[in-house]
Amino acid sequence: MTTVFFIFALTVGALAYNLFRPVYRHSGLSIASFMAGWLVGELALHHITWQLALVFLFAWGGAINGLSGAVGLLICVASWLAMVWFYLRGGEAAEQMQTALTGALGSDYESRIKPTLRAHFPLEVDAERIRNPLHNVDPGVEVIKDLAFGNHGQRLDIYRPRRTVQNSPVLLQIHGGAWTEKMGSKNEQAIPLMSHMALRDWICVSIDYRLSPSATFPEHIIDCKEGLAWVKDHISDYGGNPDFIILTGGSAGGHLCSLLALTPNDPAFQPGFEHVDTSVQGAVPFYGVYDLTDEYQLQKHAGQRKLFEDSILKLSFAGNLEQYQAVSPLFRINEAAPPFLIIHGEKDTLVPVEEARLFAGKLREVSKQPVAYAEIRDAQHAFDMFPSLRSELVKQGVERFLAYQYSQYLEAEA
Numbered sequence: 001m002t003t004v005f006f007i008f009a010l011t012v013g014a015l016a017y018n019l020f021r022p023v024y025r026h027s028g029l030s031i032a033s034f035m036a037g038w039l040v041g042e043l044a045l046h047h048i049t050w051q052l053a054l055v056f057l058f059a060w061g062g063a064i065n066g067l068s069g070a071v072g073l074l075i076c077v078a079s080w081l082a083m084v085w086f087y088l089r090g091g092e093a094a095e096q097m098q099t100a101l102t103g104a105l106g107s108d109y110e111s112r113i114k115p116t117l118r119a120h121f122p123l124e125v126d127a128e129r130i131r132n133p134l135h136n137v138d139p140g141v142e143v144i145k146d147l148a149f150g151n152h153g154q155r156l157d158i159y160r161p162r163r164t165v166q167n168s169p170v171l172l173q174i175h176g177g178a179w180t181e182k183m184g185s186k187n188e189q190a191i192p193l194m195s196h197m198a199l200r201d202w203i204c205v206s207i208d209y210r211l212s213p214s215a216t217f218p219e220h221i222i223d224c225k226e227g228l229a230w231v232k233d234h235i236s237d238y239g240g241n242p243d244f245i246i247l248t249g250g251s252a253g254g255h256l257c258s259l260l261a262l263t264p265n266d267p268a269f270q271p272g273f274e275h276v277d278t279s280v281q282g283a284v285p286f287y288g289v290y291d292l293t294d295e296y297q298l299q300k301h302a303g304q305r306k307l308f309e310d311s312i313l314k315l316s317f318a319g320n321l322e323q324y325q326a327v328s329p330l331f332r333i334n335e336a337a338p339p340f341l342i343i344h345g346e347k348d349t350l351v352p353v354e355e356a357r358l359f360a361g362k363l364r365e366v367s368k369q370p371v372a373y374a375e376i377r378d379a380q381h382a383f384d385m386f387p388s389l390r391s392e393l394v395k396q397g398v399e400r401f402l403a404y405q406y407s408q409y410l411e412a413e414a
Contacts (some may be wrong), residue, residue: 001046001061001062001063002064002065002066002068002069002072003057003068003146004058004063005055005058005063005064005068005069005072006068006069006072006234007277008054008058009071009072009073009075009076009079009287010072010075010407012051012075012079012080013037013075013078013079014319015040015047015060015079015085016040016078016083016086016170017018017077017080017250017330017379018033018036018037018040019037019082019083019086019347020082020086022034022037022347022380023349024300024301024349024352025300026301027302027303027306028222028347030350030410031299031350031389033349034222034309034350034382035380036104036348036378037347037349037380038298038380038383038385039381040083040085041086041378041379041380041383042090042133042380042385042386042388042391043386043388044083044084044086044087045084046086046133047083048080048083048084048286049074049362050399051080052080054264055076056129056340058178062172069195071346072337075195076232080091080245081198081205082163084399086091086378087388087389088164089368090378090379090388090389090390090393091337091377091389091390091393092247092377092396093305093376093377093379093389093390093393093397094378094393094396094397095401096281096374096375096377097393097394097396097397097398098397099374100341100372100373100374100375100397101180101372101374101397101400101401101404103372103403104341104370104371104373105167105372105404109303109400109404110400110404112404112407112408113303113400113403113404113407114403114406114407114410117200117403117406117407118403119166119315120199121348121396121399121403124308124391125389125396126264126387126392127393129192129392130387130388130389130392131385133387133388134386136191136192136195136386137159137191137195138195138196138198139197139267140161140198140199141159141160141161141162141195141198141199142157142159142160142161142162142198143158144157144158144160144238145157145350146200146336147200149207149226149227149289150223150226150227150230150346151226151229151272152210152219152223154207154209154210154223154226154227155207155208156186156205156206156208156210156227157186157187157199157205157206157236158203158204158205158206158208159194159195159197159203159204159206160198160203160238160239161198161199161201161215163199163273164239165203165239166239166357167236167239167240167241168201168202168203168233168239168240168241169201169202169203169240169241169243169244169245169246169249169402169406169409170202170203170204170205170235170240170241170242170245171193171194171197171202171203171204171205171245171246171248171256171316171402172204172226172227172228172231172245172247172248172280173186173189173190173193173194173205173206173247173249173253173295174207174208174227174246174247174248174253174256174260175189175206175207175208175249175250175252175253176189176191176249176251176252176253176254176382177189177251177252177253178212178251178252178307179211179212179252179311179312180211180213180252180256180307180311180312181213181214181218181219182210182213184251184252184253184329185208186206186207186208187377188385189206189208189250189253189331189385190248190249190384191252192384192386192387192391192392192395193248193395194206194320196395196399197399197402200399200403202402203230203235203238203239203240205229205235206228207223207224208223208235209223209244209256210223210226212325213311213312213314214314215312216313216314217312217313217327218268218269218327219395220252220256220312221259221260221263221269221327222270222271223259223267225255225260225269225270225273225276226273228245228247228260228278228280229276230235231271232245232276232277234351237289238283244281244406244409245280245282246281246282246283246284246402247260247261247279247280247282247284247285248283248285248286248398248406249281249285249286249288250285250286250287250288250382250384251287251289251298251350251351251381251382252284252286253285253286253287253288254286254287254288254289255288255289255290255329257283257284257285257288258283258285258288258290258329258340258359259328259329260278260280260283261280261282261283261337261338262276262329262333262334262337263278263332264279264280264330264336265278266275266280266409269295269327276374276375278350279338279356280338280339280342281338281339281405281409282339282340282401282402282405283338283340283341284340284341284342284343284401284402285340285342285343285352286343286344286384287343287345287348287350287357287381287383288329288342288344288351288359289351290328290329290330290355290356290358290359291328291330291331291355291358291359292313292324292327292328292372293317293321293324293325293326293328293330293331294307295330296354296355296356296358298352298354298358299352299355300352305317308324313327329359330358330359331337332362333362333363333366333367334366334367335366335367335368336368337363337366337368337369337371338369339369339370339372339405340360340363340367340369340370340371340372341372341373341374341398341401342356342359342360342363342371342372342374343356343374343376343398344356344373344374344375344376344379345374345375345376345378345379345380345381345395346376346377346378346382346407347379347380348379349380349381351381352380353375355375356375357375360373361373372401374397374404375392375395
């Protein structure tokens with residue numbers, strides 16, 4: 001049993017080490033590093049709790065003895081201290097979000113937010129939500145599931161306040177999951193953000209879309225455009241304002257929401273509904289993929305290129321550069337882009353943070369609208385999937401961005 005305990009201690013140590021030194025340059029190991037870093041980093045306190053319980057059982061069973069037991073116990077204690085330090089550093093996300101917002105919107109941006117919206121800004125994180133990270137939909141939020149839209153069996157969910165609202169702003173969420181079947185769905189992503197904003201009288205819509213390998217790009221973005229068209233036609237029936245829609249999404253959803261925001265009314269992505277206005281009032285992509293060409297050689301391994309060639313676009317990159325550029329947000333940047341808040345984790349092992357930096361910089365050079373870029377220290381891919389100290393503070397920053405944009409819209413409409 002002492003040997004089993006020592007192996008357990010080494011595993012605990014490896015999990016803690018991975019938080020600070022994740023693997024980037026191997027496609028398979030980077031995925032494993034992501035999974036471990038994501039679950040342990042954002043749920044560090046929960047992991048320490050169950051690890052403490054296991055160590056207690058090992059001690060009760062007499063497994064912690066001799067040199068191996070002492071070294072194993074030392075490794076566990078050191079790992080727990082490292083996990084706590086890592087978790088508490090998540091508190092820096094508040095400053096990182098605020099720096100991004102003031103840099104893009106001005107140091108006085110909060111004074112230009114409607115007082116009725118500012119009044120709802122939380123003063124601290126919700127400790128209860130962090131303690132129970134799997135219970136993300138507030139009782140005050142109504143969820144309407146699986147409404148049909150589009151021409152290919154797509155479904156969407158609506159998150160809205162239980163009280164009656166009219167002409168409320170709309171947040172349209174596009175899920176991630178590598179554009180691939182069984183890798184992600186509308187049912188589990190961005191729930192904390194949508195529940196939070198629904199309590200602020202936003203109407204939040206989470207759409208799905210055809211997935212690869214059954215689907216081939218651009219079918220994914222066409223479905224998202226159909227979702228946007230449905231929202232513009234029908235969201236007033238659910239209390240929303242079809243004239244004020246902001247997009248969000250993570251990973252593949254970050255790619256799709258950025259591409260959607262940058263290609264309003266592009267007939268290539270709107271076959272059969274070219275007449276529909278698909279412009280929006282803003283975009284908040286999380287850890288998105290912005291350059292499918294890897295022109296600047298920021299990818300750290302070949303896994304993403306293989307995915308695009310074999311499953312998503314089903315085109316060899318060689319000889320098809322224009323097709324790859326056409327579906328890359330980096331190459332669709334234009335001066336008419338809506339306001340953007342781009343969010344990316346510093347320790348993202350699946351999508352390099354350098355790609356987000358590049359996209360934000362290029363977009364700032366061209367767009368006439370604000371471009372905020374928040375790089376979140378220590379954050380892994382998908383860090384916002386459930387409430388944590390870090391993700392809650394980022395969520396609060398997103399709320400301020402959304403409230404600012406909505407305030408500017410109301411002022412212009414007055």
